[in-house]
Amino acid sequence: MTAPSARSSLAWASKSPSTGCNWTSEVTQDLSPWSPQEFEARLRSLESRYHIHHPFNRRLNAGALQPFQVRGWVANRFYYQCRIPVKDAAIMSNCDDRATRRRWIDRMLDHDGRAPYQGADAGGIEIWARLGIATGLRREDLEMHRHVLPGVRFAVDAYVNFARHAPWQEAVISSLTEMFAPRIHKDRLAGWPSHYPWIEAGGLDYFRSRIPLASRDVEHGLEVAMQWCTTRERQERAVQILGFKLDILWAMLDAIEKAYPDNLPQAQQP
Numbered sequence: 403m404t405a406p407s408a409r410s411s412l413a414w415a416s417k418s419p420s421t422g423c424n425w426t427s428e429v430t431q432d433l434s435p436w437s438p439q440e441f442e443a444r445l446r447s448l449e450s451r452y453h454i455h456h457p458f459n460r461r462l463n464a465g466a467l468q469p470f471q472v473r474g475w476v477a478n479r480f481y482y483q484c485r486i487p488v489k490d491a492a493i494m495s496n497c498d499d500r501a502t503r504r505r506w507i508d509r510m511l512d513h514d515g516r517a518p519y520q521g522a523d524a525g526g527i528e529i530w531a532r533l534g535i536a537t538g539l540r541r542e543d544l545e546m547h548r549h550v551l552p553g554v555r556f557a558v559d560a561y562v563n564f565a566r567h568a569p570w571q572e573a574v575i576s577s578l579t580e581m582f583a584p585r586i587h588k589d590r591l592a593g594w595p596s597h598y599p600w601i602e603a604g605g606l607d608y609f610r611s612r613i614p615l616a617s618r619d620v621e622h623g624l625e626v627a628m629q630w631c632t633t634r635e636r637q638e639r640a641v642q643i644l645g646f647k648l649d650i651l652w653a654m655l656d657a658i659e660k661a662y663p664d665n666l667p668q669a670q671q672p
């Protein structure tokens with residue numbers, strides 16, 4: 403069997419996510435594992451495929467988008483935000499290691515919130531909803547996912563399905579795109595206030611809140627990856643899994659970019 407190309411990872415992911423893909427074994431079974439440093443460097447080298455480089459994101463962070471295009475992005479990303487704790491619950495349900503579950507549960511609470519569900523404890527989903535409202539979206543439209551595009555829904559659901567069916571360690575590895583997230587949040591915090599002054603400043607709280615959380619998540623995710631990927635075969639699979647997740651984020655922006663062209667008639671704008 404031949405190796406999939408850089409952007410065809412969904413084929414193997416849907417093929418056998420629960421038992422693990424075996425195409426790498428033919429190629430790599432005799433190879434010694436990379437050192438932890440080289441393994442991490444190979445994962446990090448996939449940054450070039452992160453959605454920070456997508457043309458739509460470049461325009462978003464350069465201030466080149468019209469308000470309806472920003473709203474379209476925020477409303478569609480809200481679907482991702484809402485599915486993240488469901489994805490994390492799927493990982494927990496497959497995880498038989500109590501120590502890991504004790505740490506993992508924080509990821510769900512980060513998004514769903516913690517009692518008394520106010521201020522910073524409101525949770526990421528609520529804080530993202532406030533971003534949506536600050537851009538001019540109606541809460542009800544957001545919560546009913548009225549603007550969510552089919553391509554975005556398919557991409558996000560593929561991530562949740564992967565987490566449901568893959569070994570939990572592989573699903574943890576798929577979250578490692580967060581290695582690249584702090585920079586994208588910082589870009590937004592630095593640029594949006596001058597590019598999009600019509601968005602009330604508090605609307606950007608979500609991005610501020612995620613920077614330390616993403617770093618904590620990545621530290622844990624890399625620990626799991628290092629412990630699990632003791633063979634070259636598993637290490638190469640980890641690289642493929644990260645590629646699959648990068649494709650999900652990229653595909654979301656492809657769908658968003660296509661749906662909200664500059665000349666979209668006003669009646670169709672979110």
Ligand SMILES: O=C(O)c1cc(C(=O)O)c2c(n1)C(=O)C(=O)c1cc(C(=O)O)[nH]c1-2
Pocket residue numbers: 486526576577578579580581582583586587612651
């Ligand atoms: O705004 C972004 O570009 C971005 C990207 C990602 C990512 O890389 O998956 C996440 C987030 N934000 C984010 O806010 C978040 O909570 C998050 C959780 C996860 C994950 O895979 O578990 N990714 C991301």
